[in-house]
Amino acid sequence: MSLLDVENLRVAFDTEAGAVEAVRGVSFAVDRERVAIVGESGSGKSVTGRSILRLVRPPGRVTAKTLRFDGQDLLSLSERKMRAIRGQHIAMVMQDPKFALNPVMSIGDQMTEGLRRREGMGRRAATAKTIEMLRAVQIRDGERVMRAYPHEMSGGMGQRVMIAMMLIPDPDLLIADEPTSALDVTVQAEVLAILDDLVKERGMGLIFISHDLRLVSRFCDRVLVMYLGKIVERLDARDLEAAQHPYTRGLLNCLPSIGGDRKPLPVLDRDAAWAE
Amino acid sequence: MLIEIDDLSVTFGKGRDAVRAVREVSFAVDARESFGLVGESGSGKSTILRAICGMVPVTGGMIRIDGVPLPKRRSKAFSRRIQMVFQDPYASLHPKRSVDATLAEPLAIHGIKGRDERVVQAMRDVGLDPRFRFRFPHQLSGGQRQRVVIARALMLEPEILLLDEPTSALDASVQAEVLNLLSRIREERNLTYLMVSHDLAVIDHMCDRLAVMKDGRVVEQLGRSALASGDVREDYTRTLFTASAHEVAE
Numbered sequence: 001m002s003l004l005d006v007e008n009l010r011v012a013f014d015t016e017a018g019a020v021e022a023v024r025g026v027s028f029a030v031d032r033e034r035v036a037i038v039g040e041s042g043s044g045k046s047v048t049g050r051s052i053l054r055l056v057r058p059p060g061r062v063t064a065k066t067l068r069f070d071g072q073d074l075l076s077l078s079e080r081k082m083r084a085i086r087g088q089h090i091a092m093v094m095q096d097p098k099f100a101l102n103p104v105m106s107i108g109d110q111m112t113e114g115l116r117r118r119e120g121m122g123r124r125a126a127t128a129k130t131i132e133m134l135r136a137v138q139i140r141d142g143e144r145v146m147r148a149y150p151h152e153m154s155g156g157m158g159q160r161v162m163i164a165m166m167l168i169p170d171p172d173l174l175i176a177d178e179p180t181s182a183l184d185v186t187v188q189a190e191v192l193a194i195l196d197d198l199v200k201e202r203g204m205g206l207i208f209i210s211h212d213l214r215l216v217s218r219f220c221d222r223v224l225v226m227y228l229g230k231i232v233e234r235l236d237a238r239d240l241e242a243a244q245h246p247y248t249r250g251l252l253n254c255l256p257s258i259g260g261d262r263k264p265l266p267v268l269d270r271d272a273a274w275a276e
Numbered sequence: 277m278l279i280e281i282d283d284l285s286v287t288f289g290k291g292r293d294a295v296r297a298v299r300e301v302s303f304a305v306d307a308r309e310s311f312g313l314v315g316e317s318g319s320g321k322s323t324i325l326r327a328i329c330g331m332v333p334v335t336g337g338m339i340r341i342d343g344v345p346l347p348k349r350r351s352k353a354f355s356r357r358i359q360m361v362f363q364d365p366y367a368s369l370h371p372k373r374s375v376d377a378t379l380a381e382p383l384a385i386h387g388i389k390g391r392d393e394r395v396v397q398a399m400r401d402v403g404l405d406p407r408f409r410f411r412f413p414h415q416l417s418g419g420q421r422q423r424v425v426i427a428r429a430l431m432l433e434p435e436i437l438l439l440d441e442p443t444s445a446l447d448a449s450v451q452a453e454v455l456n457l458l459s460r461i462r463e464e465r466n467l468t469y470l471m472v473s474h475d476l477a478v479i480d481h482m483c484d485r486l487a488v489m490k491d492g493r494v495v496e497q498l499g500r501s502a503l504a505s506g507d508v509r510e511d512y513t514r515t516l517f518t519a520s521a522h523e524v525a526e
Contacts, residue, residue: 040447040450155317184317184474185316185474185475185476185516185519186316186516188519189519211448213448251449254448254452255448255452256455256478256480257480257481258476258503258504258517258520259480259504262459264460265452265456265481266452267449268452
């Protein structure tokens, strides 16, 4: 049994035009390893991540044959028990710190909120622990950062704060949904390195959701490629160049490269059969 | 030189709160050339494009097109020569205007006749099925929307296109389609491109020469071959290059 077992996960949204299935029968397992879910917008990768935390709200409907984390059936847990899992055992880093952090709360208040409320820690102890966590994501002047508000921080700084915040309760599984897509390339590399170190050090499981196939291949152990709500290919990251599925190959080839030949870039010739 | 940027400065705000977004930047783009501005967020690259369009105040220096300094207010003649394509096609299209209305507006402003043929032709030119003519932006995909934005920029048959991160809001596969479209159009119409991107590989694919920007300044100008061979002078360019290293062709 793995840390997380997902079998035949389906997510449907009722719309005026009838039900739309965003995720159509996805199965995978995650242990204490780094697994990437890759696909284009609309492939269902983010919804897959959110449904693990039961963050898909009605009219969205989530069904699965199995959705088990650490031996517990996530779909049948009460909302209260689920709350105990969110953050504590499974944490999620969102794409854009600008939208995911509370704009009217200081960084310090949002970071210590969980410690103080859930663990009943005193202000001083919570602050000390938070500063330690900020140091782990390479923020040296933690005290100043804790007094700041989200709008006073750059994107890279905000994303590091969010990662630190998610790691405070020492979760077993971290879901990172495009954690570096809103960041500049040079900052991207830094944030990835930090995330990588922390995951390794703590022996967490990581689900890394991204649209960037090349990026995840450098960073993850395994890659699941999603297309229109289905997993079309599973690969070890190091075997990426040997990908078989035409969709994966298309995603790999359509990126321009420095010093390339400047011929028209290969475009995806989508085959209706991939979706079946 | 077709576009000359000479000692350009753009400052927002005053006194203590002043933000110097662009600081004494100079470069020049030849007719039919494709020139790239690359840098991270906040480096001032988009502000330069906006300054050319008159969307931000120029606080110092000079912008010349064909040797003639731009007038304080951009004229109709300006928009016939120079058009801009913005980053986020959803934000730059009017949500309540159909493709038809969006594409016909520049024609109406400039009193150009033959609306029907021109709109349909413009859609064909950018690879949009004319059946989409009466659709609204929310009924189109991201790639289709960006095609509409490009078609709108081409309605007045300009000679210069200013491209502000035209593909960074798009999926990689759709980015390939839009970049191919931009390359084809430049070839067919002998256009001059001034393109802004944070993605070194995109700039390298599209441009003959580029300028690297940081904190409002141009730190280095180089040609494509220098970039490909990694022959760069400045540390910052190297940092950027290393961070994009997974994009280097084997």
